[in-house]
Amino acid sequence: MPTATVSRTVLDTLGARLRERRAMVPVLAQRADAEGVTTITQPQDMVPLLFPHTTYKSYPESILAKGRWDQMNRWLDSLSAYRVADVDVTGITDVDDWIEQLEAAGHLVSSSSGTSGKGSFLDKSRRDRRASLDDLVRCLRDIGLARDTRWHVIPVGPETGVSHHAAVRDMLMANYGRPDAIPVPAAAAPATRHHAYMSRLASMRRAMAEGTASPDDVVAFEVEAAERQRRTEGRLDYFATRLLAHRDEDVFFNATLPLLYRLCEILRGRGASPGDFTGANALTTGGGLKGIPLPDDYLDQIFRLLNIAPTRFLHYYSMQELNVRMPKCPRGRYHVPRELVLFVLDKDGESLAPVSDDQTVGRAAFFDLTVDGRWGGTISGDEVTADFGACPCGVEGPTIFDHITRYSDLPDGDKITCAGTMDAYVRGFIDA
Numbered sequence: 001m002p003t004a005t006v007s008r009t010v011l012d013t014l015g016a017r018l019r020e021r022r023a024m025v026p027v028l029a030q031r032a033d034a035e036g037v038t039t040i041t042q043p044q045d046m047v048p049l050l051f052p053h054t055t056y057k058s059y060p061e062s063i064l065a066k067g068r069w070d071q072m073n074r075w076l077d078s079l080s081a082y083r084v085a086d087v088d089v090t091g092i093t094d095v096d097d098w099i100e101q102l103e104a105a106g107h108l109v110s111s112s113s114g115t116s117g118k119g120s121f122l123d124k125s126r127r128d129r130r131a132s133l134d135d136l137v138r139c140l141r142d143i144g145l146a147r148d149t150r151w152h153v154i155p156v157g158p159e160t161g162v163s164h165h166a167a168v169r170d171m172l173m174a175n176y177g178r179p180d181a182i183p184v185p186a187a188a189a190p191a192t193r194h195h196a197y198m199s200r201l202a203s204m205r206r207a208m209a210e211g212t213a214s215p216d217d218v219v220a221f222e223v224e225a226a227e228r229q230r231r232t233e234g235r236l237d238y239f240a241t242r243l244l245a246h247r248d249e250d251v252f253f254n255a256t257l258p259l260l261y262r263l264c265e266i267l268r269g270r271g272a273s274p275g276d277f278t279g280a281n282a283l284t285t286g287g288g289l290k291g292i293p294l295p296d297d298y299l300d301q302i303f304r305l306l307n308i309a310p311t312r313f314l315h316y317y318s319m320q321e322l323n324v325r326m327p328k329c330p331r332g333r334y335h336v337p338r339e340l341v342l343f344v345l346d347k348d349g350e351s352l353a354p355v356s357d358d359q360t361v362g363r364a365a366f367f368d369l370t371v372d373g374r375w376g377g378t379i380s381g382d383e384v385t386a387d388f389g390a391c392p393c394g395v396e397g398p399t400i401f402d403h404i405t406r407y408s409d410l411p412d413g414d415k416i417t418c419a420g421t422m423d424a425y426v427r428g429f430i431d432a
Contacts, residue, residue, distance in 0.1 A: 030425050257294070260302055
């Protein structure tokens with residue numbers, strides 16, 4: 001079994017965290033009681049206590065659609081370490097209002113886009129926010145990008161109005177941005193009602209797939225989506241113009257790869273070619289391509305045009321359930337930091353996957369020791385290959401290979417055996 005990342009010290013820490021958090025997180029207490037887990041003496045003891053990623057979208061869609069914010073509070077409360085049920089819901093009209101009200105009460109809720117279906121909501125505390133921002137600075141420092149206010153910081157993506165996105169942007173600008181840096185376009189005011197839009201997007205996609213969307217609804221939604229795309233293109237045009245005017249100065253890009261590739265297309269359309277940008281430019285990004293098709297050499301194209309050296313590129317693997325990141329090393333592996341405990345499970349999420357020669361293939365699961373606002377154990381939707389020995393780069397500790405596959409993209413889909421049981425636990429708190 002993969003005990004390389006689960007030493008006796010770590011097991012003791014997990015046991016202490018269980019004793020503390022079962023008194024704080026209602027669903028954890030129910031799950032631990034049902035499984036008869038009172039302490040952690042071996043890695044397998046943790047498996048039934050790792051929450052499937054679907055747990056954070058286990059609310060009935062009807063209560064969100066009907067605006068039953070008191071019930072949404074009770075649902076979120078069951079998964080939170082700090083009480084949510086008594087947060088005032090007076091005057092809330094949509095999911096953005098709900099999240100803003102929760103944030104005002106100290107619950108910095110993280111929401112998925114919901115583009116592939118139902119959105120998820122995770123309660124995070126201010127300590128979680130600080131842990132995430134500090135971790136990003138640490139990751140940048142570890143690859144040689146220490147705090148240095150000599151950069152034009154370019155947040156390529158559109159303004160979403162999501163507070164965590166704004167916090168990351170502001171932290172990068174404060175720690176890396178030069179006083180006379182290229183400003184964020186004044187005309188690009190933060191997009192309002194972001195979560196409501198993403199919720200409608202998920203609903204519309206389902207309705208279109210089921211054939212229940214009316215032609216008028218489809219047209220109206222396509223008009224809104226086109227306007228959002230127009231604003232994104234306008235933002236990219238704005239940055240392209242200013243990058244061409246500062247081509248010999250250092251630029252720090254914070255971007256998803258598809259949007260950065262699109263920025264490169266715009267620059268090439270204006271006559272830019274490799275060698276035109278001479279600043280020692282840098283990039284930080286997480287995640288993959290989000291299903292967007294790009295050429296096989298897309299990363300090389302980006303690096304050559306924008307003069308981004310691999311040593312100035314922070315590419316990491318993470319997910320919204322985690323505060324910390326797994327940075328990719330020069331040998332192409334994601335390194336699991338000591339704040340994370342990696343578990344690789346079978347595809348059903350029931351048992352630890354077998355290990356051979358320090359390597360294993362299976363479903364990635366983690367316990368994030370920095371998580372404060374809820375229980376830190378999660379089962380992802382990702383199939384990974386992990387190595388519990390030393391990386392070829394010379395660093396000891398568990399690593400994950402870069403060929404990560406979503407189970408939802410595989411023929412059998414994303415099926416976690418305990419997901420239904422966990423959903424039933426959470427839904428029970430709504431009607432309690």
